[in-house]
Amino acid sequence: MNTFEKRAVIPLALIFASRLFGLFLLLPIFSPYALELAGSTPTNIGVALGIYGLTQAIFQMPFGLLSDKIGRKQIITLGLILFGVGSVVAALSHHIYGIILGRALQGAGAIGSTVIALIADLTQEKNRTKSMAILGISIAASFFISIVVAPILDAWIGISGIFWLMAFSTVFSLGLLFGVIPTPSRSISTTQGKLSTLFKMALTEPELLRFDLGIMIQHAILTALFVLLPITLKSHFWLSESHQWIFYFVILLGSFVVALPLIRFSEKKQKVRKLFLSAIAIMGFAQLGLAYWTNQLFGLGISLLLFFIGFNILEIHLPSLISKQAPQSCKGTAMGIYSSSQFFGIFIGGSFGGWLLGHGHTQSLFVASAFFALLWLIIAWPMKNPVPRNTVTLKIGAVDSTDTQQYTEKLRQLNGVLDVIILAKEGIAYLKVDPNQFNEKDLLDFQLSSR
Secondary structure, three states: OOHHHHHHHHHHHHHHHHHHHHHHHHOOOHHHHHOOOEOOOHHHHHHHHHHHHHHHHHHHHHHHHHHHHHOHHHHHHHHHHHHHHHHHHHHHOOEHHHHHHHHHHHHHOOOHHHHHHHHHHHOOHHHHHHHHHHHHHHHHHHHHHHHHHHHHHHHHHHHHHHHHHHHHHHHHHHHHHHHOOOOOOOOOOOOOOOHHHHHHHHHOOHHHHHHHHHHHHHHHHHHHHHHHHHHHHHHHHOOOOOOHHHHHHHHHHHHHHHHHHHHHHHHHOOOHHHHHHHHHHHHHHHHHHHHHOOOOHHHHHHHHHHHHHHHHHHHHHHHHHHHHHOOHHHHHHHHHHHHHHHHHHHHHHHHHHHHHHHOOOHHHHHHHHHHHHHHHHHHHOOOOOOOOOEEEEEEOOOOOHHHHHHHHHHHHOOOOEEEEEEEOOOOEEEEEEOOOOOOHHHHHHHHHHHO
16 A cells, blocks of 8 residues: 555544444443433333444445445544534533433544545555454554443543533544545445335345345344443443453453454355355353353453454354345445444344343343344355455546446456446446456457457
Protein backbone atom coordinates (compact mmCIF):
# COMPACT_ATOMS: atom_id res chain seq x y z
CA MET A 1 0.00 0.00 0.00
CA ASN A 2 1.27 3.46 -0.88
CA THR A 3 1.33 6.46 1.47
CA PHE A 4 -1.92 7.86 0.08
CA GLU A 5 -3.76 4.59 0.78
CA LYS A 6 -2.33 4.27 4.28
CA ARG A 7 -3.39 7.85 5.03
CA ALA A 8 -6.93 6.83 4.06
CA VAL A 9 -7.29 3.30 5.42
CA ILE A 10 -5.74 3.61 8.89
CA PRO A 11 -7.80 6.69 9.99
CA LEU A 12 -10.98 5.17 8.52
CA ALA A 13 -10.28 1.95 10.43
CA LEU A 14 -9.87 4.04 13.60
CA ILE A 15 -13.23 5.75 12.98
CA PHE A 16 -14.92 2.40 12.37
CA ALA A 17 -13.31 0.81 15.42
CA SER A 18 -14.11 3.77 17.69
CA ARG A 19 -17.82 3.34 16.94
CA LEU A 20 -17.71 -0.36 17.81
CA PHE A 21 -15.52 0.43 20.81
CA GLY A 22 -18.37 2.52 22.17
CA LEU A 23 -20.79 -0.35 21.58
CA PHE A 24 -18.59 -3.03 23.15
CA LEU A 25 -17.66 -0.84 26.14
CA LEU A 26 -21.16 -1.07 27.53
CA LEU A 27 -21.53 -4.86 27.27
CA PRO A 28 -19.74 -5.88 30.50
CA ILE A 29 -20.93 -2.97 32.69
CA PHE A 30 -24.30 -1.69 31.52
CA SER A 31 -26.71 -4.16 33.19
CA PRO A 32 -25.66 -3.50 36.83
CA TYR A 33 -25.68 0.28 36.19
CA ALA A 34 -29.07 0.25 34.49
CA LEU A 35 -30.67 -1.56 37.43
CA GLU A 36 -30.21 1.65 39.46
CA LEU A 37 -31.89 3.94 36.90
CA ALA A 38 -35.40 5.31 37.34
CA GLY A 39 -38.01 3.28 35.46
CA SER A 40 -35.65 0.37 35.00
CA THR A 41 -36.84 -3.20 34.48
CA PRO A 42 -34.85 -6.18 33.15
CA THR A 43 -36.84 -6.03 29.92
CA ASN A 44 -36.10 -2.40 29.09
CA ILE A 45 -32.48 -2.86 30.19
CA GLY A 46 -32.25 -5.41 27.39
CA VAL A 47 -33.97 -2.98 25.02
CA ALA A 48 -31.53 -0.21 25.98
CA LEU A 49 -28.62 -2.54 25.28
CA GLY A 50 -30.04 -3.80 21.98
CA ILE A 51 -31.78 -0.70 20.53
CA TYR A 52 -28.44 0.44 19.10
CA GLY A 53 -28.45 -2.64 16.90
CA LEU A 54 -32.01 -2.07 15.70
CA THR A 55 -31.42 1.49 14.47
CA GLN A 56 -28.09 0.39 12.96
CA ALA A 57 -29.90 -2.36 11.06
CA ILE A 58 -32.56 0.06 9.83
CA PHE A 59 -30.24 2.84 8.62
CA GLN A 60 -27.21 0.87 7.40
CA MET A 61 -28.48 0.23 3.86
CA PRO A 62 -30.18 3.65 3.26
CA PHE A 63 -27.06 5.52 4.38
CA GLY A 64 -24.87 3.38 2.14
CA LEU A 65 -27.09 4.03 -0.87
CA LEU A 66 -27.38 7.75 -0.05
CA SER A 67 -23.59 8.03 0.07
CA ASP A 68 -23.54 7.13 -3.62
CA LYS A 69 -25.74 10.15 -4.32
CA ILE A 70 -24.42 12.96 -2.10
CA GLY A 71 -20.93 11.77 -1.15
CA ARG A 72 -19.22 9.51 1.38
CA LYS A 73 -17.86 12.19 3.71
CA GLN A 74 -21.19 13.97 3.95
CA ILE A 75 -22.93 10.78 5.13
CA ILE A 76 -20.12 9.87 7.53
CA THR A 77 -20.36 13.40 8.98
CA LEU A 78 -24.12 13.02 9.47
CA GLY A 79 -23.64 9.62 11.11
CA LEU A 80 -20.95 10.89 13.47
CA ILE A 81 -23.10 13.85 14.52
CA LEU A 82 -26.05 11.54 15.26
CA PHE A 83 -23.75 9.28 17.29
CA GLY A 84 -22.40 12.30 19.20
CA VAL A 85 -25.85 13.70 19.95
CA GLY A 86 -27.02 10.29 21.14
CA SER A 87 -23.97 10.00 23.40
CA VAL A 88 -24.73 13.39 25.01
CA VAL A 89 -28.41 12.47 25.49
CA ALA A 90 -27.40 9.21 27.20
CA ALA A 91 -24.74 10.94 29.33
CA LEU A 92 -27.28 13.44 30.68
CA SER A 93 -30.04 10.89 31.28
CA HIS A 94 -30.97 9.49 34.68
CA HIS A 95 -33.97 7.55 33.43
CA ILE A 96 -33.87 4.31 31.48
CA TYR A 97 -35.98 5.79 28.67
CA GLY A 98 -33.49 8.60 28.20
CA ILE A 99 -30.75 5.99 27.81
CA ILE A 100 -32.90 4.11 25.27
CA LEU A 101 -33.37 7.33 23.26
CA GLY A 102 -29.66 8.10 23.37
CA ARG A 103 -28.72 4.58 22.30
CA ALA A 104 -31.24 4.71 19.46
CA LEU A 105 -29.70 7.98 18.20
CA GLN A 106 -26.22 6.48 18.48
CA GLY A 107 -27.24 3.54 16.33
CA ALA A 108 -28.99 5.79 13.80
CA GLY A 109 -25.55 7.08 12.80
CA ALA A 110 -25.04 3.91 10.78
CA ILE A 111 -21.88 4.65 8.79
CA GLY A 112 -20.29 1.20 8.60
CA SER A 113 -21.18 0.47 4.97
CA THR A 114 -20.23 4.03 3.94
CA VAL A 115 -16.81 3.77 5.61
CA ILE A 116 -16.16 0.50 3.76
CA ALA A 117 -17.27 2.13 0.50
CA LEU A 118 -14.91 5.08 1.09
CA ILE A 119 -12.03 2.66 1.70
CA ALA A 120 -12.86 1.08 -1.66
CA ASP A 121 -12.89 4.53 -3.30
CA LEU A 122 -9.43 5.39 -1.96
CA THR A 123 -7.56 2.11 -2.50
CA GLN A 124 -6.39 0.16 -5.50
CA GLU A 125 -8.07 -3.15 -6.27
CA LYS A 126 -4.86 -5.08 -5.56
CA ASN A 127 -4.71 -3.61 -2.04
CA ARG A 128 -8.39 -4.06 -1.19
CA THR A 129 -7.81 -7.28 0.75
CA LYS A 130 -5.05 -5.65 2.81
CA SER A 131 -7.36 -2.72 3.54
CA MET A 132 -10.14 -5.01 4.77
CA ALA A 133 -7.59 -6.92 6.86
CA ILE A 134 -6.57 -3.68 8.61
CA LEU A 135 -10.26 -2.94 9.24
CA GLY A 136 -10.81 -6.44 10.63
CA ILE A 137 -7.81 -6.16 12.96
CA SER A 138 -9.05 -2.81 14.27
CA ILE A 139 -12.48 -4.31 15.03
CA ALA A 140 -10.99 -7.32 16.84
CA ALA A 141 -8.69 -5.02 18.83
CA SER A 142 -11.59 -2.73 19.79
CA PHE A 143 -13.59 -5.71 21.07
CA PHE A 144 -10.70 -7.07 23.13
CA ILE A 145 -9.67 -3.71 24.59
CA SER A 146 -13.21 -2.50 25.34
CA ILE A 147 -14.29 -5.64 27.22
CA VAL A 148 -11.13 -5.46 29.35
CA VAL A 149 -10.98 -1.71 30.07
CA ALA A 150 -14.73 -1.11 30.49
CA PRO A 151 -14.80 -2.08 34.20
CA ILE A 152 -11.72 0.10 34.82
CA LEU A 153 -13.27 3.12 33.08
CA ASP A 154 -16.52 2.51 34.94
CA ALA A 155 -14.65 2.72 38.26
CA TRP A 156 -12.89 5.95 37.20
CA ILE A 157 -15.55 7.96 35.37
CA GLY A 158 -18.77 5.96 35.56
CA ILE A 159 -21.22 5.16 32.75
CA SER A 160 -22.05 8.84 32.21
CA GLY A 161 -18.37 9.56 31.79
CA ILE A 162 -18.10 6.75 29.25
CA PHE A 163 -20.94 8.28 27.23
CA TRP A 164 -19.10 11.64 27.35
CA LEU A 165 -16.00 9.79 26.14
CA MET A 166 -18.02 8.50 23.19
CA ALA A 167 -19.13 12.07 22.42
CA PHE A 168 -15.50 13.20 22.46
CA SER A 169 -14.58 10.36 20.10
CA THR A 170 -17.02 11.91 17.61
CA VAL A 171 -15.03 15.15 17.60
CA PHE A 172 -11.82 13.15 17.19
CA SER A 173 -13.33 11.18 14.29
CA LEU A 174 -14.51 14.36 12.53
CA GLY A 175 -10.98 15.74 12.86
CA LEU A 176 -9.59 12.62 11.17
CA LEU A 177 -12.28 12.72 8.47
CA PHE A 178 -11.58 16.28 7.35
CA GLY A 179 -8.00 16.77 8.50
CA VAL A 180 -6.33 13.53 7.45
CA ILE A 181 -8.47 11.37 5.15
CA PRO A 182 -8.31 12.32 1.45
CA THR A 183 -11.47 13.17 -0.47
CA PRO A 184 -11.99 10.95 -3.53
CA SER A 185 -12.43 12.71 -6.83
CA ARG A 186 -15.49 10.52 -7.37
CA SER A 187 -17.15 7.51 -5.83
CA ILE A 188 -16.08 4.31 -7.51
CA SER A 189 -19.14 2.10 -7.77
CA THR A 190 -19.30 -1.30 -9.42
CA THR A 191 -23.08 -1.51 -8.99
CA GLN A 192 -24.97 -2.27 -12.16
CA GLY A 193 -28.66 -2.95 -12.64
CA LYS A 194 -31.74 -2.09 -10.65
CA LEU A 195 -31.64 -2.08 -6.87
CA SER A 196 -34.42 -4.69 -6.76
CA THR A 197 -32.31 -6.97 -8.94
CA LEU A 198 -29.27 -6.60 -6.67
CA PHE A 199 -31.36 -7.39 -3.59
CA LYS A 200 -32.83 -10.42 -5.31
CA MET A 201 -29.37 -11.70 -6.20
CA ALA A 202 -28.10 -11.25 -2.64
CA LEU A 203 -31.21 -12.69 -0.98
CA THR A 204 -31.59 -15.78 -3.19
CA GLU A 205 -28.02 -17.07 -2.84
CA PRO A 206 -28.20 -19.90 -0.25
CA GLU A 207 -24.62 -19.49 0.95
CA LEU A 208 -25.11 -15.76 1.58
CA LEU A 209 -28.35 -16.38 3.46
CA ARG A 210 -26.60 -18.90 5.71
CA PHE A 211 -23.97 -16.30 6.61
CA ASP A 212 -26.59 -13.56 7.17
CA LEU A 213 -28.61 -15.78 9.52
CA GLY A 214 -25.40 -16.93 11.19
CA ILE A 215 -24.09 -13.46 12.05
CA MET A 216 -27.56 -12.50 13.35
CA ILE A 217 -27.71 -15.54 15.67
CA GLN A 218 -24.10 -15.08 16.79
CA HIS A 219 -24.54 -11.46 17.88
CA ALA A 220 -27.94 -12.20 19.43
CA ILE A 221 -26.25 -14.82 21.62
CA LEU A 222 -23.37 -12.46 22.47
CA THR A 223 -25.65 -9.59 23.51
CA ALA A 224 -27.99 -11.85 25.49
CA LEU A 225 -24.96 -13.26 27.31
CA PHE A 226 -23.84 -9.81 28.45
CA VAL A 227 -27.32 -8.90 29.69
CA LEU A 228 -26.82 -11.53 32.40
CA LEU A 229 -23.07 -12.13 32.79
CA PRO A 230 -22.04 -8.90 34.62
CA ILE A 231 -24.92 -9.31 37.10
CA THR A 232 -23.99 -12.98 37.68
CA LEU A 233 -20.32 -12.19 38.33
CA LYS A 234 -21.32 -9.52 40.84
CA SER A 235 -24.13 -11.31 42.67
CA HIS A 236 -22.80 -14.89 42.69
CA PHE A 237 -19.04 -14.41 42.90
CA TRP A 238 -18.74 -10.92 44.49
CA LEU A 239 -16.72 -9.63 41.54
CA SER A 240 -17.41 -5.89 41.40
CA GLU A 241 -17.42 -4.12 38.04
CA SER A 242 -13.98 -2.65 38.82
CA HIS A 243 -12.46 -6.14 39.19
CA GLN A 244 -14.25 -7.97 36.39
CA TRP A 245 -11.70 -6.77 33.84
CA ILE A 246 -9.17 -9.33 35.14
CA PHE A 247 -11.64 -12.14 34.49
CA TYR A 248 -12.44 -10.87 30.97
CA PHE A 249 -8.76 -10.30 30.15
CA VAL A 250 -7.77 -13.88 30.98
CA ILE A 251 -10.74 -15.33 29.06
CA LEU A 252 -10.32 -13.20 25.92
CA LEU A 253 -6.53 -13.53 25.78
CA GLY A 254 -6.82 -17.30 26.08
CA SER A 255 -9.48 -17.45 23.36
CA PHE A 256 -7.36 -15.47 20.88
CA VAL A 257 -4.29 -17.60 21.63
CA VAL A 258 -6.28 -20.71 20.68
CA ALA A 259 -8.41 -19.29 17.85
CA LEU A 260 -5.80 -17.52 15.70
CA PRO A 261 -3.57 -20.59 15.04
CA LEU A 262 -6.68 -22.64 14.22
CA ILE A 263 -7.81 -20.01 11.69
CA ARG A 264 -4.40 -19.92 10.01
CA PHE A 265 -4.28 -23.73 9.89
CA SER A 266 -7.78 -23.99 8.37
CA GLU A 267 -6.92 -21.45 5.65
CA LYS A 268 -3.64 -23.15 4.82
CA LYS A 269 -5.08 -26.68 4.71
CA GLN A 270 -8.41 -25.58 3.18
CA LYS A 271 -10.36 -26.92 6.17
CA VAL A 272 -12.45 -23.78 6.65
CA ARG A 273 -15.81 -25.59 6.56
CA LYS A 274 -14.80 -28.08 9.24
CA LEU A 275 -13.46 -25.38 11.56
CA PHE A 276 -16.49 -23.15 10.91
CA LEU A 277 -19.01 -25.87 11.81
CA SER A 278 -16.90 -26.94 14.80
CA ALA A 279 -16.87 -23.35 16.08
CA ILE A 280 -20.68 -23.19 15.97
CA ALA A 281 -20.90 -26.47 17.88
CA ILE A 282 -18.38 -25.23 20.46
CA MET A 283 -20.41 -22.05 20.98
CA GLY A 284 -23.59 -24.07 21.56
CA PHE A 285 -21.84 -26.50 23.90
CA ALA A 286 -20.43 -23.55 25.85
CA GLN A 287 -23.95 -22.19 26.40
CA LEU A 288 -25.01 -25.48 27.96
CA GLY A 289 -21.92 -25.25 30.19
CA LEU A 290 -22.95 -21.75 31.27
CA ALA A 291 -26.43 -23.04 32.15
CA TYR A 292 -24.99 -25.91 34.21
CA TRP A 293 -22.15 -24.00 35.93
CA THR A 294 -23.93 -20.73 36.65
CA ASN A 295 -22.89 -20.95 40.32
CA GLN A 296 -19.33 -22.26 39.80
CA LEU A 297 -16.70 -19.72 38.78
CA PHE A 298 -14.23 -22.25 37.34
CA GLY A 299 -16.88 -23.96 35.22
CA LEU A 300 -18.25 -20.58 34.17
CA GLY A 301 -14.76 -19.48 33.11
CA ILE A 302 -14.11 -22.65 31.08
CA SER A 303 -17.49 -22.31 29.36
CA LEU A 304 -16.80 -18.65 28.52
CA LEU A 305 -13.36 -19.55 27.18
CA LEU A 306 -14.93 -22.12 24.85
CA PHE A 307 -17.60 -19.63 23.82
CA PHE A 308 -15.09 -16.95 22.85
CA ILE A 309 -12.86 -19.44 21.02
CA GLY A 310 -15.84 -20.31 18.82
CA PHE A 311 -16.99 -16.69 18.64
CA ASN A 312 -13.60 -15.36 17.51
CA ILE A 313 -13.22 -18.06 14.84
CA LEU A 314 -16.64 -17.23 13.41
CA GLU A 315 -16.26 -13.45 13.76
CA ILE A 316 -13.03 -13.50 11.76
CA HIS A 317 -14.15 -16.02 9.14
CA LEU A 318 -17.63 -14.66 8.38
CA PRO A 319 -16.74 -11.31 6.68
CA SER A 320 -14.12 -13.07 4.56
CA LEU A 321 -16.53 -15.84 3.56
CA ILE A 322 -19.37 -13.53 2.57
CA SER A 323 -16.98 -11.29 0.62
CA LYS A 324 -15.67 -14.29 -1.30
CA GLN A 325 -19.08 -15.80 -1.91
CA ALA A 326 -20.97 -12.66 -2.99
CA PRO A 327 -21.22 -12.09 -6.76
CA GLN A 328 -19.04 -9.16 -7.80
CA SER A 329 -22.04 -7.27 -9.19
CA CYS A 330 -23.87 -7.19 -5.84
CA LYS A 331 -21.02 -7.40 -3.32
CA GLY A 332 -21.88 -4.05 -1.75
CA THR A 333 -25.55 -4.98 -1.40
CA ALA A 334 -24.60 -8.35 0.12
CA MET A 335 -22.29 -6.70 2.67
CA GLY A 336 -25.03 -4.21 3.57
CA ILE A 337 -27.55 -7.00 4.22
CA TYR A 338 -24.90 -8.84 6.24
CA SER A 339 -24.21 -5.75 8.39
CA SER A 340 -27.92 -5.15 8.96
CA SER A 341 -28.36 -8.79 10.00
CA GLN A 342 -25.50 -8.43 12.49
CA PHE A 343 -26.99 -5.37 14.17
CA PHE A 344 -30.51 -6.78 14.11
CA GLY A 345 -29.12 -9.75 16.03
CA ILE A 346 -27.80 -7.34 18.68
CA PHE A 347 -31.31 -5.93 19.12
CA ILE A 348 -32.92 -9.39 19.32
CA GLY A 349 -30.33 -10.64 21.82
CA GLY A 350 -30.63 -7.60 24.08
CA SER A 351 -34.44 -7.57 24.07
CA PHE A 352 -34.89 -11.33 24.41
CA GLY A 353 -32.18 -11.59 27.08
CA GLY A 354 -33.75 -8.77 29.10
CA TRP A 355 -37.20 -10.35 28.86
CA LEU A 356 -35.93 -13.74 30.09
CA LEU A 357 -33.98 -12.07 32.91
CA GLY A 358 -37.06 -10.12 33.93
CA HIS A 359 -39.07 -13.32 34.25
CA GLY A 360 -36.38 -15.04 36.29
CA HIS A 361 -35.38 -17.48 33.53
CA THR A 362 -31.62 -16.98 33.78
CA GLN A 363 -30.66 -20.55 32.94
CA SER A 364 -33.30 -20.60 30.21
CA LEU A 365 -31.38 -17.80 28.51
CA PHE A 366 -28.34 -20.05 28.08
CA VAL A 367 -30.45 -23.05 27.03
CA ALA A 368 -32.24 -20.90 24.44
CA SER A 369 -28.87 -19.67 23.14
CA ALA A 370 -27.69 -23.28 22.84
CA PHE A 371 -30.86 -24.09 20.87
CA PHE A 372 -30.23 -21.23 18.43
CA ALA A 373 -26.61 -22.33 18.03
CA LEU A 374 -27.90 -25.81 17.13
CA LEU A 375 -30.33 -24.23 14.66
CA TRP A 376 -27.42 -22.32 13.10
CA LEU A 377 -25.39 -25.52 12.87
CA ILE A 378 -28.23 -27.23 10.98
CA ILE A 379 -28.59 -24.25 8.62
CA ALA A 380 -24.83 -24.01 8.03
CA TRP A 381 -24.22 -27.75 7.56
CA PRO A 382 -24.78 -27.78 3.73
CA MET A 383 -22.20 -25.01 3.22
CA LYS A 384 -19.39 -25.73 0.81
CA ASN A 385 -15.73 -25.49 1.64
CA PRO A 386 -14.73 -22.14 0.09
CA VAL A 387 -12.31 -22.40 -2.81
CA PRO A 388 -9.43 -19.90 -3.04
CA ARG A 389 -10.47 -16.86 -5.07
CA ASN A 390 -8.47 -14.00 -6.52
CA THR A 391 -9.54 -10.86 -8.34
CA VAL A 392 -8.00 -10.09 -11.71
CA THR A 393 -8.39 -6.68 -13.38
CA LEU A 394 -8.47 -6.55 -17.18
CA LYS A 395 -8.41 -3.40 -19.31
CA ILE A 396 -10.68 -3.93 -22.33
CA GLY A 397 -11.24 -0.36 -23.55
CA ALA A 398 -14.56 1.45 -23.84
CA VAL A 399 -17.40 -0.85 -24.92
CA ASP A 400 -21.14 -0.47 -25.53
CA SER A 401 -23.89 -2.50 -23.88
CA THR A 402 -23.93 -5.15 -26.64
CA ASP A 403 -20.19 -5.71 -26.43
CA THR A 404 -20.41 -5.85 -22.64
CA GLN A 405 -22.71 -8.88 -22.78
CA GLN A 406 -20.49 -10.62 -25.33
CA TYR A 407 -17.31 -9.93 -23.34
CA THR A 408 -18.97 -11.22 -20.17
CA GLU A 409 -20.06 -14.49 -21.78
CA LYS A 410 -16.64 -15.09 -23.37
CA LEU A 411 -14.72 -14.33 -20.18
CA ARG A 412 -16.92 -16.68 -18.15
CA GLN A 413 -15.97 -19.50 -20.52
CA LEU A 414 -12.30 -19.20 -19.56
CA ASN A 415 -11.08 -21.97 -17.30
CA GLY A 416 -11.12 -20.96 -13.61
CA VAL A 417 -13.24 -17.79 -14.05
CA LEU A 418 -16.00 -17.77 -11.42
CA ASP A 419 -17.59 -14.36 -11.92
CA VAL A 420 -17.24 -11.34 -14.21
CA ILE A 421 -18.30 -7.72 -13.92
CA ILE A 422 -17.56 -5.12 -16.62
CA LEU A 423 -17.53 -1.35 -16.14
CA ALA A 424 -18.35 -0.28 -19.67
CA LYS A 425 -17.51 3.43 -19.34
CA GLU A 426 -14.19 2.76 -17.64
CA GLY A 427 -13.33 -0.09 -20.01
CA ILE A 428 -12.39 -2.39 -17.12
CA ALA A 429 -13.38 -5.99 -16.39
CA TYR A 430 -13.11 -7.54 -12.91
CA LEU A 431 -12.72 -11.30 -12.85
CA LYS A 432 -13.15 -13.48 -9.78
CA VAL A 433 -10.98 -16.53 -10.44
CA ASP A 434 -9.93 -19.81 -8.85
CA PRO A 435 -6.10 -19.53 -8.73
CA ASN A 436 -5.75 -23.32 -8.86
CA GLN A 437 -7.49 -23.48 -12.26
CA PHE A 438 -7.03 -20.05 -13.81
CA ASN A 439 -4.25 -19.66 -16.39
CA GLU A 440 -3.11 -16.13 -17.27
CA LYS A 441 -2.07 -17.40 -20.72
CA ASP A 442 -5.76 -18.00 -21.49
CA LEU A 443 -6.47 -14.37 -20.60
CA LEU A 444 -3.61 -13.17 -22.82
CA ASP A 445 -4.97 -15.28 -25.70
CA PHE A 446 -8.41 -13.76 -25.10
CA GLN A 447 -7.02 -10.22 -25.30
CA LEU A 448 -5.18 -10.98 -28.53
CA SER A 449 -8.25 -12.57 -30.12
CA SER A 450 -10.44 -9.59 -29.12
CA ARG A 451 -8.33 -6.98 -30.86
